[in-house]
Amino acid sequence: MPALPPSALDALHATFGFSAFRGAQEAVVSRVLAGRSTLAVMPTGAGKSLTYQLPAVMLEGTCVVVSPLIALMHDQLRGAAANGIRAASLTSADTDRAATVAALRAGALDLLYVAPERASQPHFRDLLEDARIALFAIDEAHCLSEWGHDFRPDYRALRPLLEHFGEVPRLALTATADHHTRADILQLLAIPDDGLIVAGFDRPNISYTIRPRDNPQAQLAALLDAEPGPGIIYAPTRAAVERLAASIGARGRRVLPYHAGLANEVRAANQAAFVASEDMVMVATVAFGMGIDKPDVRFVAHAGLPKSIEAYYQETGRAGRDGDPAQTLMLWGADDFVRARQRLTEVDEHRRPAERQRLDALAALVETPACRRALLRRHFGEEPPATCGNCDNCLNPPALNDVTELARKLLSAVYRTGQGYGLGHIEKVLIGKPDERITQRGHDALSVYGIVGADEAGLVRPLARALQARGVLVPTEHGGLALGEGAREILRGEEPVGLAIAARPARAARRSRDGRAPAGGANPVGDPLFEALRGWRRSTAAEAGVPPYVVFHDATLREVAAQRPTSLAALGEIGGMGTRKLGEWGEAILALVRQY
Ligand SMILES: [Zn+2]
Numbered sequence: 001m002p003a004l005p006p007s008a009l010d011a012l013h014a015t016f017g018f019s020a021f022r023g024a025q026e027a028v029v030s031r032v033l034a035g036r037s038t039l040a041v042m043p044t045g046a047g048k049s050l051t052y053q054l055p056a057v058m059l060e061g062t063c064v065v066v067s068p069l070i071a072l073m074h075d076q077l078r079g080a081a082a083n084g085i086r087a088a089s090l091t092s093a094d095t096d097r098a099a100t101v102a103a104l105r106a107g108a109l110d111l112l113y114v115a116p117e118r119a120s121q122p123h124f125r126d127l128l129e130d131a132r133i134a135l136f137a138i139d140e141a142h143c144l145s146e147w148g149h150d151f152r153p154d155y156r157a158l159r160p161l162l163e164h165f166g167e168v169p170r171l172a173l174t175a176t177a178d179h180h181t182r183a184d185i186l187q188l189l190a191i192p193d194d195g196l197i198v199a200g201f202d203r204p205n206i207s208y209t210i211r212p213r214d215n216p217q218a219q220l221a222a223l224l225d226a227e228p229g230p231g232i233i234y235a236p237t238r239a240a241v242e243r244l245a246a247s248i249g250a251r252g253r254r255v256l257p258y259h260a261g262l263a264n265e266v267r268a269a270n271q272a273a274f275v276a277s278e279d280m281v282m283v284a285t286v287a288f289g290m291g292i293d294k295p296d297v298r299f300v301a302h303a304g305l306p307k308s309i310e311a312y313y314q315e316t317g318r319a320g321r322d323g324d325p326a327q328t329l330m331l332w333g334a335d336d337f338v339r340a341r342q343r344l345t346e347v348d349e350h351r352r353p354a355e356r357q358r359l360d361a362l363a364a365l366v367e368t369p370a371c372r373r374a375l376l377r378r379h380f381g382e383e384p385p386a387t388c389g390n391c392d393n394c395l396n397p398p399a400l401n402d403v404t405e406l407a408r409k410l411l412s413a414v415y416r417t418g419q420g421y422g423l424g425h426i427e428k429v430l431i432g433k434p435d436e437r438i439t440q441r442g443h444d445a446l447s448v449y450g451i452v453g454a455d456e457a458g459l460v461r462p463l464a465r466a467l468q469a470r471g472v473l474v475p476t477e478h479g480g481l482a483l484g485e486g487a488r489e490i491l492r493g494e495e496p497v498g499l500a501i502a503a504r505p506a507r508a509a510r511r512s513r514d515g516r517a518p519a520g521g522a523n524p525v526g527d528p529l530f531e532a533l534r535g536w537r538r539s540t541a542a543e544a545g546v547p548p549y550v551v552f553h554d555a556t557l558r559e560v561a562a563q564r565p566t567s568l569a570a571l572g573e574i575g576g577m578g579t580r581k582l583g584e585w586g587e588a589i590l591a592l593v594r595q596y
Contacts, residue, residue, distance in 0.1 A: 001027050002034035011058050015083050017556070017578040022047050022323075024199035028171070029054055032135060037170040037191040039141065041182065042199040044175045044314065045295075045321035049076060052137035052171055056110040057085055061132035065113045066158065067139040073113040075275075075293045078546045080111060084580025089113035090124075104131045116143075120157035125164055133168050138189070141172035145184035162189065176314070201313075201380045205320045206328060208372040209392040210365065211502065212465060213331035216303055217247055223329050224253055224281065229298030230274065233283045234315060236304040244303060245283040258284035276547045278538070289315060295322035296549045301329040305336035308358045309365060309379050322553045325522060332366050334468035338475045363469040369393060369400045369500035396503040403463055404490070406456055407497040410463060411487050413448040414473065417441075419482040423464050426481065431457045463499055523554055529596035530561040536592055540585065551585070552576055564593050 004026060012018050021029065024042055028051040031038045042048045056063035067073050073089050080087040086109050088100040103109045104127070118124055138144070143152040162170060170189050174181075182196060211219065220233065233248075235241045238259040245257040254277065256270040274282045275294050282288060286307070300319040306312040312330065320326025340359055347355055361379065368375055372391040377384040387394045413426050428435060429443050432450025443449060452460060464481075467473040474484035489495040524530050534548075534557060541548040556576035565571040568586045572579075577586075 002030045002036070004030045005033060008033060008054065008058065011054060014579045015054065015057055015085065016050065017572075017574070017576040017581065019575070024197055025051055027197050031195065031197070032169065032171050033058065035169050036195060037189065038195045038197060039172045039174075039182065039185055039189070039191050040197050040199070041174055043201050043203065044317040045203060045323075046199050048139075048173050048175070049079075051173070052135060053080060053083075053085060053111065055135060059134035061107065061134035062104060062109045062112050063135040063137055064119070064128070064133060065111055065137045065139060066116050066119050067113055068116060068143060068152065068154075069290070070115065071271075072293055073115075077113065078550050082544075082546065082550045082581065083578050085110050087111035087113070090118060091115055101127065107132055116152065116154035116158055119161060120154060125161050128161075128165065133165060135169055135171060136162060136165070137171045137173065139173050141185050141189075142174040142176060142181050144172075144188050145181045159188065175317075176310070201377055201382055202373065202384065203317060203320065204388070204390065205323055206316060206326050207390045207392075208316070208328050208330075208376075210330045210332065210372060211392075212462070213303075213333040216331055219329070219331055220244070220248070220301060220303070221251065223299060223301055223327065224248065224251070227299045227327055228279055229296065230277055230280050230294070231282070231297060231299035231301070232289065232315075232318060233281060233301045233303060234286055234288075234306070235283060236285070238285065240303065241283050241285055248281055248283065253281055254279055255281040255283060258282055258288040260285065260287050276541075278534070278548055286311070286315065289318050292318065293321075294318075294547070294549070296324070296554060297321070297326065298324075299327040299329070301331070303331055305332045305340065305362060305366075306330070309361050309376065312362075312365075313376060313380075322549070322555065324553075324555060330366070332469075334465040337363065337469045337471075341471055341474065360470075363471075367466055367469060367500060369398045369498075392502070393500075398500040398502045401459070401499050401501055402496065403459060403499045404493070404495075404497045406452065406459055406463060407467065407490050408493065409448060409451050410460060410467070411472070411483060411491050413446075414481050415483060415491070416446050416448055417443055420476055420478065420480040422480055423461070426464075427457075427460050430460060459499065459501075462501065463497075466499055467497075523558060524561065527561055529564070529593065530557060532592050532596055533557040533560060533589070536588065540588075552581070560589060560593065566590070566593065 008029060012021065023046050024040065025047055028038055028040045032051065032055045040048065040051060052063055052065060070091050070093055073091065077087050077089055088103060088109055090097060090100055090112065091114070094100065104112060114124065138158070143155040145151060170191065172185050172189055172191065185191070186193060186196060233244060235244050238261045241257050241259045245255050248255040256273060258267060258270050270282070271292070274280050275292065297319045300316045302312070302315070306315060316328040319328055337359070344352055344355055365372065365375055371387045371394050373388040374384045374386055409430060410426070413429050417426065417429060425437065428438060429446065429449055430452040434444055438444050464473060470486065471484045472486045472490065473481050476482050486495065490497055537548050537551050537557065541551050544551070553576055556574060559574045560571070563574065565574065568582060568590065571577060571586050571589060572582050
């Protein structure tokens with residue numbers, strides 16, 4: 001790794017108010033400042049945009065940023081401008097194009113954002129001929145690769161431009177790229193192999209909780225009561241979105257829905273309201289979230305099973321991008337797995353094994369008695385420690401029960417009743433609770449009748465749920481249960497069956513491995529100065545027409561409230577207080593500190 005020039009730390013502090021880089025940022029910035037082309041694979045929330053914004057401020061000339069989403073571009077512009085970075089965009093939505101072109105030609109722009117379809121036009125190349133270009137940053141670079149999950153021909157059309165400016169270094173950025181896609185990007189952009197920088201997948205400030213969906217309304221209400229900040233709840237269907245949003249609204253929380261059935265204007269307005277808010281809940285289908293860069297999302301909940309571990313990781317990754325503690329909650333049911341396994345029969349035969357693997361990986365995640373984070377990180381090829389101290393299983397280790405015998409009884413009851421009855425009937429047979437249907441069919445005469453004692457009766461349902469998730473029990477056409485793959489081995493006693501039983505969730509203080517609170521902290525409750533600072537931020541943001549987090553993150557306001565600085569110099573030492581913000585708002589903040 002090239003050495004980092006000392007001026008980079010000064011610029012980091014002056015522009016962003018940070019005294020140190022996070023994670024892989026330093027490695028990427030060092031290479032970019034040394035003029036070497038780089039591919040940075042960094043998870044959402046790892047601070048990707050800083051890796052080109054900082055060099056853009058330091059290097060002679062303009063950094064051209066290719067980005068596919070206009071909404072995201074405009075978010076970035078607002079944030080850059082608040083930090084005093086000279087940034088503009090050239091898109092169909094911009095009305096100040098002549099001024100932008102003039103500023104570019106005059107060398108008065110640090111950053112120029114442009115969409116790929118415009119960047120690949122010959123006249124854009126001519127425009128850049130008249131300017132000094134320091135760097136090409138290509139965001140969402142996986143769109144370049146036909147191997148990627150999101151190939152865009154517009155991205156391929158960028159190559160002539162990049163080749164024309166062959167001496168200008170390139171920085172390709174992506175949050176999601178498998179090995180194939182990475183190799184493809186390196187080759188397409190002529191980035192040397194040692195230019196690949198992969199950041200770790202861990203997001204230590206995100207806490208993971210996964211529970212069976214026993215009483216979703218109450219389970220979600222408990223989360224909302226504990227988390228007053230903004231959050232997202234993903235629901236599987238439009239109808240479920242509308243239902244959930246109505247029930248949350250009825251409890252008095254600010255909430256909006258988002259799904260493909262709403263008119264475009266309504267969707268855009270709801271999204272804008274959520275981005276600007278400090279307490280709103282967005283109930284949405286997975287259509288929501290692409291291109292949203294709201295750093296202060298405090299929780300992400302799933303009311304149903306996500307599509308895959310990749311989708312779960314990406315969706316939960318929208319929480320806590322500011323590094324403060326954030327919660328996630330996934331509620332799953334046996335019926336989620338039943339539906340997903342039924343859908344397997346509809347996909348092309350050659351894709352079925354991969355899809356089945358995806359589901360099995362999800363089943364392992366929801367059922368594991370071990371650390372959720374460790375399982376997630378192993379899934380992405382990392383070698384994490386066995387425990388994290390910040391997931392439900394680490395905070396309240398579940399008991400792992402050997403339920404092999406009970407599983408044999410359950411499967412045997414399904415088999416002996418003819419593989420067509422639902423769980424309610426099977427349960428009654430097992431615990432010996434007679435009803436009309438049981439006596440009519442003679443099921444009270446079976447050897448399995450009443451073989452489960454009172455001590456084990458409570459485990460029948462959780463076990464059936466787990467066996468359905470694993471595909472050992474499968475649904476029949478009429479909603480009954482039948483034996484699936486692996487049932488025979490269990491019945492013969494060849495395959496032991498374990499079942500994790502969650503401990504009662506204690507609302508204990510969340511502590512990390514080393515006993516300290518995780519990075520960042522919770523906002524103080526009832527601190528008048530902190531509340532006054534938030535009030536000031538709200539009105540300042542409204543006046544400037546930007547979301548509150550663009551003015552300052554909560555962490556900065558917390559530090560001000562705790563340190564109570566009395567001079568501009570002391571205030572400037574606080575994290576997130578760059579030179580531009582200090583100059584613009586420093587006096588107002590000091591006045592508030594003196595008042596409280
Ligand atoms: Zn853990």
